[in-house]
Amino acid sequence: MRRTRDHALRGGVPPKRGVQGARDAAGAPYRAPRWLAGGHAQTIWPYRLRRSGIALRRQRVETPDGDFWDFDWLDAGTAPDAPAVVLFHGLEGGSGSHYARALLAALGRTGWRGVVPHFRGCGGEPNRLPRAYHSGDHAEIGAMLAAIRQAVPAPIPVYAVGVSLGGSALLNWLGRAGGSASGMLTAAATVSAPLDLMAAGMAIGRGLNRVYAAHFLSTLKPKALAMAIRFPGLLDPAKIRRARTLWDFDDVVTAPLHGFAGTRDYWTRASSKPWLRDIAIPTLVLNARNDPFIPARSLPTSGEVSDAVTLEQPRQGGHCGFPSGSFPGHPDWLPARLIHYFTSAGGRATASDRAAV
Numbered sequence: 115m116r117r118t119r120d121h122a123l124r125g126g127v128p129p130k131r132g133v134q135g136a137r138d139a140a141g142a143p144y145r146a147p148r149w150l151a152g153g154h155a156q157t158i159w160p161y162r163l164r165r166s167g168i169a170l171r172r173q174r175v176e177t178p179d180g181d182f183w184d185f186d187w188l189d190a191g192t193a194p195d196a197p198a199v200v201l202f203h204g205l206e207g208g209s210g211s212h213y214a215r216a217l218l219a220a221l222g223r224t225g226w227r228g229v230v231p232h233f234r235g236c237g238g239e240p241n242r243l244p245r246a247y248h249s250g251d252h253a254e255i256g257a258m259l260a261a262i263r264q265a266v267p268a269p270i271p272v273y274a275v276g277v278s279l280g281g282s283a284l285l286n287w288l289g290r291a292g293g294s295a296s297g298m299l300t301a302a303a304t305v306s307a308p309l310d311l312m313a314a315g316m317a318i319g320r321g322l323n324r325v326y327a328a329h330f331l332s333t334l335k336p337k338a339l340a341m342a343i344r345f346p347g348l349l350d351p352a353k354i355r356r357a358r359t360l361w362d363f364d365d366v367v368t369a370p371l372h373g374f375a376g377t378r379d380y381w382t383r384a385s386s387k388p389w390l391r392d393i394a395i396p397t398l399v400l401n402a403r404n405d406p407f408i409p410a411r412s413l414p415t416s417g418e419v420s421d422a423v424t425l426e427q428p429r430q431g432g433h434c435g436f437p438s439g440s441f442p443g444h445p446d447w448l449p450a451r452l453i454h455y456f457t458s459a460g461g462r463a464t465a466s467d468r469a470a471v
Contacts, residue, residue: 144451146430149441153404154322156432160445161212163437166219170209175231175261181245183258184237188218188228197271197300198227199456200262202255202280204306204434206333208236212445213277213305213434220449227266231258233280235337244345246337248368249279249311250384252287259287259298271300273456277434281307281399282386288397289389296395301459303398303452306405306434309390311381313412319359323407327360338367387412390419396459398424400451402431424455 150159169189174182186209199221201214208214209230221228232238233247233254247254259274266272276284281304288295288302295302308314318327335354342349353366365377374380390399399419403410413427438447 144428144431144436144447147438147443150437150443153406153432156430156435156437157406160435160437163212163445165212165215168215168218168222178257179243181234181241181243184232186230188222190222192225192227195270196226197273198229198266200272200274201230202276202284203230204278204280205330208232213448216445217449217452220453224453229262240340244341244348244371246371248372248384249282250286251283252290255283255287263298274299274302275452276304276307278306281305285386286389289392292392293394299395301396301456303455305400306408307386308408309387309414310412311385314408315360315381317409318407319361326407330360331363334363387414390414390423393420393422396422398426398455400426403427403429405433407433
């Protein structure tokens, strides 16, 4: 009993199957800096840190439905057989997001390839079709991965990271793909994914969290209004202008654009938590238990996931934060953790493939 309590205090959860404290390359659990306490501070401060200056190469990719994606590739010399890491960004994110810059810089130092495929509407210019993106967009994830696999053919390892909304969409795809996901990916990871959209959506609409919602709406609403002008009759501009919460926005924009009956239907059907039992490739699911708008009680336990899933739920870290180091700190812990996981998971996957043959 004492050992369990001690682990829970240090790692955030009891030592159940598949659940670990978040670990770095040396095996130590994540520790937030003493000078940066609390989930809000650990979320906001990394966003304000100076971001790495890295060279990117943009690729315009035609979609199967006549639209386009913009893929930003790390423009650095790599070996022909260097692994590739695909990063699916969060809500209104992209290759300029702080977590993307930190990971791409770390991949460059490691000699790996990296690419950030932008969801529609996030590449800097409007897309051709009246479509956006959402937390359950598994078909878009699968199509993007297929396009990336054309540029990085097997047997070169490809790993995928999904951050926040991108993590939710990735897990939706992984669960539906099951064992066939190994044809695309060697392993995957998600960071701060809202696994239960209803719980996260309600939390972000309360108290201080409304600041985050307002931040997202400041770009979501102008894009939706522009789409309403380009495609008359598709969306109601007056309702878009009146949206004050993400519930409101999803009810009048996200849901009707993507075939959902409304926000409740969208948040229920697009939640990734029910799909965690069906994931068949090594997958790290990392969530801080002090994430401001992902309630700890909504996180899964080891009994709710497959044996392929590793749950890491440290007590601290915020949302897409995980800063470390002495003041002013740095964002390097998270990229190091992801690369370390992929290195070790890739070895396990290769051994498993050999055993199956």
